[in-house]
Amino acid sequence: MRVLTGIQASGKLHIGNYFGAMKPMIELQEKEELFTFIANYHSLTTSKDAKLLKQLTMEAAIDYLSLGIDPNKTAFWVQSDVKEVLELYWILSKFTPMGLLERGHSYKDKVAKGIPANHALFSYPVLMASDILILDTQKVPVGKDQIQHVEMTRDIATKFNNEYGEIFTLPQHVVNDEVATISGLDGAKMSKSYDNAIDIFMESEKKLQKRCNKIISSSTPLGESLEHKDCNIYNIASLFLDDNEKIALQTRYKSGEEGYGHFKKYLKELIWEEFAQAREKREYYLSNPDIVQDILNDGAKKVQKIASAKMEILRDAVGL
Numbered sequence: 001m002r003v004l005t006g007i008q009a010s011g012k013l014h015i016g017n018y019f020g021a022m023k024p025m026i027e028l029q030e031k032e033e034l035f036t037f038i039a040n041y042h043s044l045t046t047s048k049d050a051k052l053l054k055q056l057t058m059e060a061a062i063d064y065l066s067l068g069i070d071p072n073k074t075a076f077w078v079q080s081d082v083k084e085v086l087e088l089y090w091i092l093s094k095f096t097p098m099g100l101l102e103r104g105h106s107y108k109d110k111v112a113k114g115i116p117a118n119h120a121l122f123s124y125p126v127l128m129a130s131d132i133l134i135l136d137t138q139k140v141p142v143g144k145d146q147i148q149h150v151e152m153t154r155d156i157a158t159k160f161n162n163e164y165g166e167i168f169t170l171p172q173h174v175v176n177d178e179v180a181t182i183s184g185l186d187g188a189k190m191s192k193s194y195d196n197a198i199d200i201f202m203e204s205e206k207k208l209q210k211r212c213n214k215i216i217s218s219s220t221p222l223g224e225s226l227e228h229k230d231c232n233i234y235n236i237a238s239l240f241l242d243d244n245e246k247i248a249l250q251t252r253y254k255s256g257e258e259g260y261g262h263f264k265k266y267l268k269e270l271i272w273e274e275f276a277q278a279r280e281k282r283e284y285y286l287s288n289p290d291i292v293q294d295i296l297n298d299g300a301k302k303v304q305k306i307a308s309a310k311m312e313i314l315r316d317a318v319g320l
């Protein structure tokens with residue numbers, strides 16, 4: 001099964017991103033033919049700073065490689081290195097009714113937030129359709145906010161196929177309902193916008209401990225039995241534990257021998273250990289950006305082959 005994931009590089013990754021999006025993706029590469037790219041053309045719709053966009057793109061590449069994207073199993077590239085998608089974007093535009101884009105939730109939300117309504121923002125779903133269709137993608141794992149974009153892709157592809165024959169594969173979105181929403185320091189959804197996130201790559205163990213210490217817990221005094229249910233510390237810690245370890249932690253909560261401070265320390269250790277190997281890899285890639293660039297170039301080359309073969313068929317089909 002051919003699976004495509006697109007990543008918007010938007011800065012530091014947190015534990016919610018890891019368990020909600022990255023870990024399932026990294027597991028996918030064992031079972032499926034995975035294609036993963038950094039959607040920098042899409043990021044351009046809201047970017048104001050060239051240096052920052054370049055930096056975020058490189059950082060995202062390094063973070064994903066460090067956390068387990070394996071370029072031997074997965075095609076991993078930067079969107080703007082395969083320019084064929086822009087040609088297809090134009091062709092698809094002809095099969096995209098204005099009304100379809102006008103109904104776009106994501107577009108309407110962004111404009112409501114004060115982002116100027118320009119054509120790139122408006123036609124964003126057409127470029128996304130191009131990313132998906134140029135590779136004959138079958139499955140697209142997405143968050144709920146992106147489902148509509150995959151549906152639009154199907155609409156556009158169907159219109160094209162009706163006119164020119166069965167050239168496009170209709171993709172399906174996949175929403176992983178098993179992945180729960182990870183909560184942050186305050187118990188609300190962990191998000192970089194709420195200042196309640198724990199980043200995956202903290203500068204030091206000390207800083208990570210400081211962050212863990214900010215988790216809001218109840219005020220049960222030391223010496224009393226603690227309730228693990230609805231405890232923010234327990235909830236985050238349990239992400240890193242198997243069933244037996246969870247039971248062991250519940251027993252520690254109940255015993256009353258330890259307070260929240262102990263569990264915050266334990267959580268810090270769990271997080272620091274979980275990402276130890278990724279941190280090492282990240283240091284390596286940070287000091288060897290050429291190696292990262294080579295990996296991205298190889299990925300782009302591989303994808304370009306597929307994309308240009310598809311474009312040949314398409315140009316012929318439409319008479320270009």
Ligand code: ADP
Binds near residue numbers: 019144181191
């Ligand atoms: P943020 O809310 O921090 O801005 P993004 O919207 O950039 O996060 O999310 C990137 C990916 O990580 C999406 O696929 C999203 O579903 C996933 N994700 C983000 N936060 C969480 C969370 N708290 N729990 C589960 N998944 C999350």
Ligand code: TRP
Binds near residue numbers: 005006007008128140
């Ligand atoms: N729009 C997606 C997001 O913001 C990123 C993206 C661009 C994408 N092109 C894609 C995702 C193609 C899947 C397939 O998350």
